[in-house]
Amino acid sequence: MNQQQQSDAAKQFTRPWSERRGIETIDRNDRVVLVKAPLEMLTNVLANRALEVRRDVLGSEIKVSGYFRFAFQLVGHPWSIMVHDEIIEPDRVAISPAPTEAQLSKALGKPVIDLSVSDTTGSIEYILFENGKVVEYFWGLEGDVTEEISEYGLPIQRYLLSPSPQLYPEARQTVFFGSRRRQVSAKAMGDIWEFAERFLIENDAFDPAINASYLLGAFPLKRGNRYRAQNPGFVSITGHDADGNEQEVVSVPDLIQVDYFRFGN
Numbered sequence: 001m002n003q004q005q006q007s008d009a010a011k012q013f014t015r016p017w018s019e020r021r022g023i024e025t026i027d028r029n030d031r032v033v034l035v036k037a038p039l040e041m042l043t044n045v046l047a048n049r050a051l052e053v054r055r056d057v058l059g060s061e062i063k064v065s066g067y068f069r070f071a072f073q074l075v076g077h078p079w080s081i082m083v084h085d086e087i088i089e090p091d092r093v094a095i096s097p098a099p100t101e102a103q104l105s106k107a108l109g110k111p112v113i114d115l116s117v118s119d120t121t122g123s124i125e126y127i128l129f130e131n132g133k134v135v136e137y138f139w140g141l142e143g144d145v146t147e148e149i150s151e152y153g154l155p156i157q158r159y160l161l162s163p164s165p166q167l168y169p170e171a172r173q174t175v176f177f178g179s180r181r182r183q184v185s186a187k188a189m190g191d192i193w194e195f196a197e198r199f200l201i202e203n204d205a206f207d208p209a210i211n212a213s214y215l216l217g218a219f220p221l222k223r224g225n226r227y228r229a230q231n232p233g234f235v236s237i238t239g240h241d242a243d244g245n246e247q248e249v250v251s252v253p254d255l256i257q258v259d260y261f262r263f264g265n
Contacts (some may be wrong), residue, residue, distance in 0.1 A: 051262050
């Protein structure tokens with residue numbers, strides 16, 4: 001990578017967070033919930049159900065003692081964001097009083113998007129809720145998946161995509177899609193990753209790839225441990241200098257505030 005390419009890469013990586021839309025990166029395994037409401041509105045609804053509420057926690061120590069969520073908002077963005085506890089304990093989640101995404105959309109009267117990304121399984125999924133109901137469902141996977149599914153009371157269609165017919169004619173992607181508001185052809189979808197990205201952009205939404213581990217500075221998180229909530233920024237290696245040393249750039253998300261909610265013991 002020459003100097004100009006390094007400069008361009010650094011400029012792209014550090015572009016203003018307030019202007020970003022879509023999905024920051026698909027190179028991860030994460031789930032994020034976006035709520036088209038100011039953080040204060042989302043926080044008030046979550047606080048009504050939580051066992052413990054702590055607002056503006058950046059810089060504070062948090063003991064991970066039960067099923068929890070973080071909620072935050074980026075400067076210049078109309079959607080607030082919620083990330084879940086990453087310690088997989090189905091029993092804790094099952095008995096948690098935390099509101100579901102459908103309940104959030106009904107209580108707030110605002111759209112809610114539940115987005116999941118997995119580079120391990122080669123899949124991406126989103127569910128759009130409005131007024132307590134699912135109005136659109138999308139699940140895209142790498143490969144030809146033959147199963148049929150029926151979700152959320154929607155008529156789900158199966159699509160088989162060829163995202164790169166000229167370069168990779170054998171490559172296939174499978175999509176399961178249903179919507180109460182629109183019909184989309186396989187040709188219009190094109191590619192599962194691009195389609196999900198366009199959906200967020202068209203809705204003025206953004207997934208910043210921030211999760212609980214980022215905010216607590218540790219992976220994996222362990223129940224009972226104490227962590228300091230932080231916003232350290234993301235680091236990218238854009239190249240090397242003349243002596244072979246790595247050239248790093250750091251981009252710190254512009255977070256308005258981060259709130260913490262514990263829903264289990």
